[in-house]
Amino acid sequence: MTARTLFEKLWSQHVILEEADGASLLWVDRHLVHEGSHHAFAKLAGRGLPVAEPDLTFAVVDHYAPTRTRDLSQVHGDVPRMIETLERNAATHGLRIFGLNDPRQGIVHVIGPEQGITLPGLTINCGDSHTSTHGAFGALAFGIGATEVAHVLATQTIWQTRPKTMRITVTGELGPAVSAKDVALNWISKLGADGASGYAIEYAGPVVRALSMEGRMTLCNLSIEGGGRLGMIAPDEATFAYVKGRPFAPKGDDWDSAMEYWATLPSDEGAVFDREVTIDGSEIAPTVTWGTSPEEALPITGTIPALQDLPADKAARARDALDYMGLQPGRPIAGTPVDQVFIGSCTNGRIEDLRLAAAVLKGRKAQVPGLVSPGSEIVKRQAEQEGLDRVFKEAGLEWVDAGCSMCVGMNGDLVAPGKRCASSTNRNFRGRQGRGARTHLMSPAMVAAAAVTGKLTDVRPLLEERS
Numbered sequence: 001m002t003a004r005t006l007f008e009k010l011w012s013q014h015v016i017l018e019e020a021d022g023a024s025l026l027w028v029d030r031h032l033v034h035e036g037s038h039h040a041f042a043k044l045a046g047r048g049l050p051v052a053e054p055d056l057t058f059a060v061v062d063h064y065a066p067t068r069t070r071d072l073s074q075v076h077g078d079v080p081r082m083i084e085t086l087e088r089n090a091a092t093h094g095l096r097i098f099g100l101n102d103p104r105q106g107i108v109h110v111i112g113p114e115q116g117i118t119l120p121g122l123t124i125n126c127g128d129s130h131t132s133t134h135g136a137f138g139a140l141a142f143g144i145g146a147t148e149v150a151h152v153l154a155t156q157t158i159w160q161t162r163p164k165t166m167r168i169t170v171t172g173e174l175g176p177a178v179s180a181k182d183v184a185l186n187w188i189s190k191l192g193a194d195g196a197s198g199y200a201i202e203y204a205g206p207v208v209r210a211l212s213m214e215g216r217m218t219l220c221n222l223s224i225e226g227g228g229r230l231g232m233i234a235p236d237e238a239t240f241a242y243v244k245g246r247p248f249a250p251k252g253d254d255w256d257s258a259m260e261y262w263a264t265l266p267s268d269e270g271a272v273f274d275r276e277v278t279i280d281g282s283e284i285a286p287t288v289t290w291g292t293s294p295e296e297a298l299p300i301t302g303t304i305p306a307l308q309d310l311p312a313d314k315a316a317r318a319r320d321a322l323d324y325m326g327l328q329p330g331r332p333i334a335g336t337p338v339d340q341v342f343i344g345s346c347t348n349g350r351i352e353d354l355r356l357a358a359a360v361l362k363g364r365k366a367q368v369p370g371l372v373s374p375g376s377e378i379v380k381r382q383a384e385q386e387g388l389d390r391v392f393k394e395a396g397l398e399w400v401d402a403g404c405s406m407c408v409g410m411n412g413d414l415v416a417p418g419k420r421c422a423s424s425t426n427r428n429f430r431g432r433q434g435r436g437a438r439t440h441l442m443s444p445a446m447v448a449a450a451a452v453t454g455k456l457t458d459v460r461p462l463l464e465e466r467s
């Protein structure tokens with residue numbers, strides 16, 4: 001038999017039918033919906049359709065979740081209406097919902113894995129571009145648009161054109177304080193924000209194998225920032241250990257047969273990818289963005305590109321980006337003063353991320369204000385058990401409830417116009433954290449370093465002082 005990739009196995013196992021034009025109808029094993037799904041539910045209501053598979057549909061309150069109170073009567077604007085609409089739609093269709101006051105509430109891409117809803121071998125869709133996060137478990141997981149959400153609700157299937165395959169192999173070993181976030185920003189800065197567009201990415205190599213599940217989720221989460229709608233990692237012992245015993249994970253005999261199936265998933269020896277990219281992990285430094293696209297990233301030890309060093313099309317973009325960011329070309333990025341920090345999001349709001357940030361903050365004071373919003377209420381409680389909340393609070397940062405929060409600001413957690421934020425999130429587009437807000441993306445440890453120094457700074461010396 002021909003050697004097949006993880007992607008090819010997952011794809012062929014889920015295809016129901018294939019049209020001559022190449023479109024395939026896929027079965028969807030898990031459908032996750034958040035507040036943004038209201039258009040899709042309205043469409044269903046308009047046609048009098050039920051949800052085809054309520055047991056395979058999971059609703060989560062995250063984008064609009066207020067982080068400073070859970071009492072909606074205290075909250076203004078769109079927030080209560082958006083949350084109540086989701087809760088009503090879930091009730092109408094008999095869907096499981098992780099609502100605002102559910103002790104398991106959190107960001108959809110954090111709680112799917114946390115609950116064992118995300119498993120190897122599944123197709124997982126959500127009307128959200130960071131659905132690739134779930135690919136960290138060896139699942140075929142991708143974000144879909146509002147019309148597609150309605151289609152999945154009504155049929156539990158989705159039409160897709162088969163993407164090409166790309167393998168990103170990260171060789172060597174990561175240096176101290178270099179994390180999955182740095183690996184992601186590194187490859188995106190090399191290949192570009194559309195570098196993986198049209199491809200399903202498989203991350204491989206010793207660096208990827210050595211990542212924790214949290215790190216793998218961070219890496220897969222950022223796939224879309226490099227243009228790839230799917231990012232995945234073959235399941236292994238780390239995956240199985242993470243999944244085992246989670247509430248929705250298979251148990252007993254089901255677990256054993258699942259394990260047998262999961263063992264067949266990794267790409268076969270000799271499987272061919274449409275594109276191969278190799279990155280030396282040993283050369284990656286803690287990385288930060290300087291512009292308004294995730295590809296505009298550089299090592300913290302680097303200098304902002306001089307415009308004449310860039311190709312013409314990139315130079316024009318960079319000039320605008322630097323203007324928006326209030327930065328000068330050709331200057332070192334380190335030392336740029338920040339106004340505030342944010343730690344959280346589906347990229348870097350997991351327990352390990354909070355531990356890494358707390359390791360830097362412990363016993364130090366933040367020079368600027370900042371918000372720490374754990375990725376889920378379960379992460380929040382775990383962090384509190386470990387005393388991490390005290391580290392953040394003693395440093396002077398605000399410790400709040402779970403949600404998308406300042407990653408996108410839909411709940412009102414915004415960066416003020418012109419203010420500069422060191423952020424553990426995944427998007428630095430203009431206005432992403434608020435109108436006129438200036439976002440620098442980086443790892444949670446680097447955000448913590450920015451907090452304690454009040455500027456963009458290399459976290460490594462701060463950690464060395466500790467050892």
Ligand SMILES: CC(C)[C@H](C(=O)O)[C@@H](O)C(=O)O
Pocket residue numbers: 036063127128129130143408427
């Ligand atoms: C609001 C939602 C649809 C959006 C997405 O698709 O990713 C958001 O989560 C984001 O990160 O920009």
Ligand code: SF4
Pocket residue numbers: 062063107109128130345346347403404405407408425426
């Ligand atoms: S945390 Fe940010 S990136 Fe993740 S789903 Fe929410 S808004 Fe999107």
